[in-house]
Amino acid sequence: MTTNSEQAGAQMTPAERVAYGALGAGLAVLGLRGGHPVQRLLLSAAGVVVAAQAITGRHPVATALKINQGADGEVRVSDAVTIGQGPEGLYARWRDLASLPALMTHLEKVEVLDEKRSRWTVKAPAGTHVSWEAEIMAEEPGRRLAWASLPGAAVENSGEVLFRPAPGNRGTELVVHLTYKPLGGAAGAVVARILGQEPGQQLRDDLMRFKREQELGYAPTARGQSSGRAGAGKGTQEGRV
Amino acid sequence: MKAVVWQGTNKIGVETVPDPSILLATDAVVRVTSTAICGSDLHLLDGYIPSMEKGDILGHEFMGEVVEVGKAVKKLKVGDRVVVPFNLACGVCDPCQRGLFSACDNSNPNHRMAEAMYGGVSGGGLFGYSHIYGGYAGGQAQYVRVPFADVGPFKIESDLRDDQVLFLTDIFPTGYQAAENCNIVPGRDVVAVFGAGPVGQFAARSAQMLGAAHVIVIDRVPERLKMAEASGAQTINYEQEDVLLALREATGGRGPDHVIDAVGLEAHGHGPGALLDTAQQKLRLTFDRITALRWAIMSCAKGGTVSMPGVYGGLVNELPMGAAFAKGLTFRMGQTHTHRYLPELLGRIESGEIDPSFVITHRAGLSEAPDLYKAFRDKKHGCIKVVLNPWA
Numbered sequence: 001m002t003t004n005s006e007q008a009g010a011q012m013t014p015a016e017r018v019a020y021g022a023l024g025a026g027l028a029v030l031g032l033r034g035g036h037p038v039q040r041l042l043l044s045a046a047g048v049v050v051a052a053q054a055i056t057g058r059h060p061v062a063t064a065l066k067i068n069q070g071a072d073g074e075v076r077v078s079d080a081v082t083i084g085q086g087p088e089g090l091y092a093r094w095r096d097l098a099s100l101p102a103l104m105t106h107l108e109k110v111e112v113l114d115e116k117r118s119r120w121t122v123k124a125p126a127g128t129h130v131s132w133e134a135e136i137m138a139e140e141p142g143r144r145l146a147w148a149s150l151p152g153a154a155v156e157n158s159g160e161v162l163f164r165p166a167p168g169n170r171g172t173e174l175v176v177h178l179t180y181k182p183l184g185g186a187a188g189a190v191v192a193r194i195l196g197q198e199p200g201q202q203l204r205d206d207l208m209r210f211k212r213e214q215e216l217g218y219a220p221t222a223r224g225q226s227s228g229r230a231g232a233g234k235g236t237q238e239g240r241v
Numbered sequence: 242m243k244a245v246v247w248q249g250t251n252k253i254g255v256e257t258v259p260d261p262s263i264l265l266a267t268d269a270v271v272r273v274t275s276t277a278i279c280g281s282d283l284h285l286l287d288g289y290i291p292s293m294e295k296g297d298i299l300g301h302e303f304m305g306e307v308v309e310v311g312k313a314v315k316k317l318k319v320g321d322r323v324v325v326p327f328n329l330a331c332g333v334c335d336p337c338q339r340g341l342f343s344a345c346d347n348s349n350p351n352h353r354m355a356e357a358m359y360g361g362v363s364g365g366g367l368f369g370y371s372h373i374y375g376g377y378a379g380g381q382a383q384y385v386r387v388p389f390a391d392v393g394p395f396k397i398e399s400d401l402r403d404d405q406v407l408f409l410t411d412i413f414p415t416g417y418q419a420a421e422n423c424n425i426v427p428g429r430d431v432v433a434v435f436g437a438g439p440v441g442q443f444a445a446r447s448a449q450m451l452g453a454a455h456v457i458v459i460d461r462v463p464e465r466l467k468m469a470e471a472s473g474a475q476t477i478n479y480e481q482e483d484v485l486l487a488l489r490e491a492t493g494g495r496g497p498d499h500v501i502d503a504v505g506l507e508a509h510g511h512g513p514g515a516l517l518d519t520a521q522q523k524l525r526l527t528f529d530r531i532t533a534l535r536w537a538i539m540s541c542a543k544g545g546t547v548s549m550p551g552v553y554g555g556l557v558n559e560l561p562m563g564a565a566f567a568k569g570l571t572f573r574m575g576q577t578h579t580h581r582y583l584p585e586l587l588g589r590i591e592s593g594e595i596d597p598s599f600v601i602t603h604r605a606g607l608s609e610a611p612d613l614y615k616a617f618r619d620k621k622h623g624c625i626k627v628v629l630n631p632w633a
Binding site: 009028082084139149170171201204205208211215216220221222223224225226227228 | 242244246248254256258259260261262264265267270294295297329331333335338346347348350351352353356366375376377378382386388389409476483595
């Protein structure tokens with residue numbers, strides 16, 4: 001999964017580097033041209049930072065958003081959670097592919113085609129849908145499950161879940177590794193992240209949802225409780241303190 | 242029902258809002274008979290805790306009578322009189338199993354917000370304390386929804402008055418945990434408490450209950466120092482004395498064996514450090530004002546404990562880490578694991594060892610809450626602790 005060439009932050013394309021270099025230089029010039037001393041200092045500093053990022057070639061926004069992208073354009077997402085249950089049951093829940101949409105809210109449906117193959121449909125940004133076929137690449141009950149999309153998938157992706165006992169009878173450590181090629185490259189990954197559809201966030205939410213399903217049997221919520229938002233205006237007594 | 246509602250920074254109102262209802266089978270609804278304003282509510286008022294939304298119902302110190310229970314609730318029944326811990330805990334996750342209830346893995350539905358701020362992990366949810374902590378409606382209201390009803394609510398079966406048991410919900414266990422975290426050697430250790438607000442008062446009395454040889458309380462508000470003196474503590478007014486020198490004198494040059502910072506992120510104080518904090522906070526270069534914490538570290542004896550029940554929210558500057566290292570200090574901090582202290586502290590109240598109602602200075606109905614938030618924040622009218630009766 002992990003190679004030595006992997007590094008945090010996405011690389012900019014040459015065109016992006018030129019654009020950022022120009023932006024940095026522009027900010028620096030604005031900073032030197034006058035205005036309030038604090039303003040000058042901040043603008044110049046921002047200019048130097050942006051220009052420096054152009055020189056290193058790191059995509060500044062992707063770096064700040066912790067998007068991990070290799071030179072081949074693949075995005076890698078990983079996360080882990082400890083769940084207070086044995087590995088066998090957790091593995092079985094995860095292996096029951098057709099039921100996964102209950103855990104992973106961005107999944108629309110998973111159709112099981114045969115022992116190894118399945119068809120996945122997800123909600124994509126801006127109300128669109130993406131669908132592909134995937135194959136189970138490894139199944140070691142209670143230990144590891146790996147899969148990969150089949151050739152021709154709109155979004156090439158692969159992943160694995162590791163199940164390992166947590167020390168001190170604390171249940172099972174689940175480690176998930178995902179890789180995918182986003183539609184639209186690095187810029188697409190940034191846009192998706194800003195729209196709240198980014199896989200790292202989805203994965204975190206999915207893992208916590210799984211943990212709570214397994215430990216509590218339900219998802220805690222504050223949705224639907226009372227607040228002054230619903231009753232605003234009725235007998236309201238305002239007061240600036 | 243009527244509820245105290247956050248309407249924006251420095252804006253508190255009393256509004257008519259919908260009654261709460263059971264949302265999950267493990268919920269209960271409690272009719273609130275008494276509720277209090279906590280010092281940490283002032284951080285919400287002042288806008289120092291992010292993610293508040295207009296219309297949020299405030300309040301995390303409340304007690305009352307169970308009026309409705311969800312289908313899965315086993316231990317509580319309608320009519321039970323309960324105090325409710327300010328923090329929500331699921332009772333089954335690993336931290337809860339170890340008694341670290343405030344570190345509950347599962348009770349914060351908005352874990353993602355806390356994870357983004359606090360190193361990838363989220364503590365448990367809190368009643369009425371911003372959306373980072375779960376966005377749960379608070380108890381400064383006539384009714385409140387209580388999730389995890391079999392875990393948090395603690396039944397009061399004796400005929401103790403609300404005034405005597407209400408503070409089991411937060412400030413008594415919070416002061417007690419702060420003292421317990423010091424591992425006081427009875428008859429030997431000297432404990433200093435920065436801040437004579439409600440938590441500081443309970444920390445000082447808890448240190449005495451745990452056998453401290455001597456307790457010193459530091460503040461600047463005369464009536465708060467007087468209240469601490471009533472417990473037998475020595476007091477220092479930091480506006481009239483050099484606090485570090487006074488603590489050295491009081492301890493034969495050793496410094497207090499343990500120091501409790503019951504102030505937190507909105508410390509006043511004076512001197513260059515305090516001015517620098519205020520300036521940096523206004524410029525958003527620092528989040529927390531840490532005069533009390535700095536004094537705690539600088540005054541603490543070698544090998545001592547700095548125990549921090551006071552709330553911190555973000556990053557701090559100019560923390561005297563070298564002094565902490567040189568003296569080999571231990572830091573203990575965090576939200577209170579309220580649930581685990583309830584049986585023991587109720588026992589101490591029932592035996593007459595302590596009557597927590599000593600701290601109350603103001604009683605009123607909900608409609609007076611905005612004025613009393615202001616009096617409490619500005620330390621006016623002798624205000625130390627406000628108890629509200631939602632039905633008055």
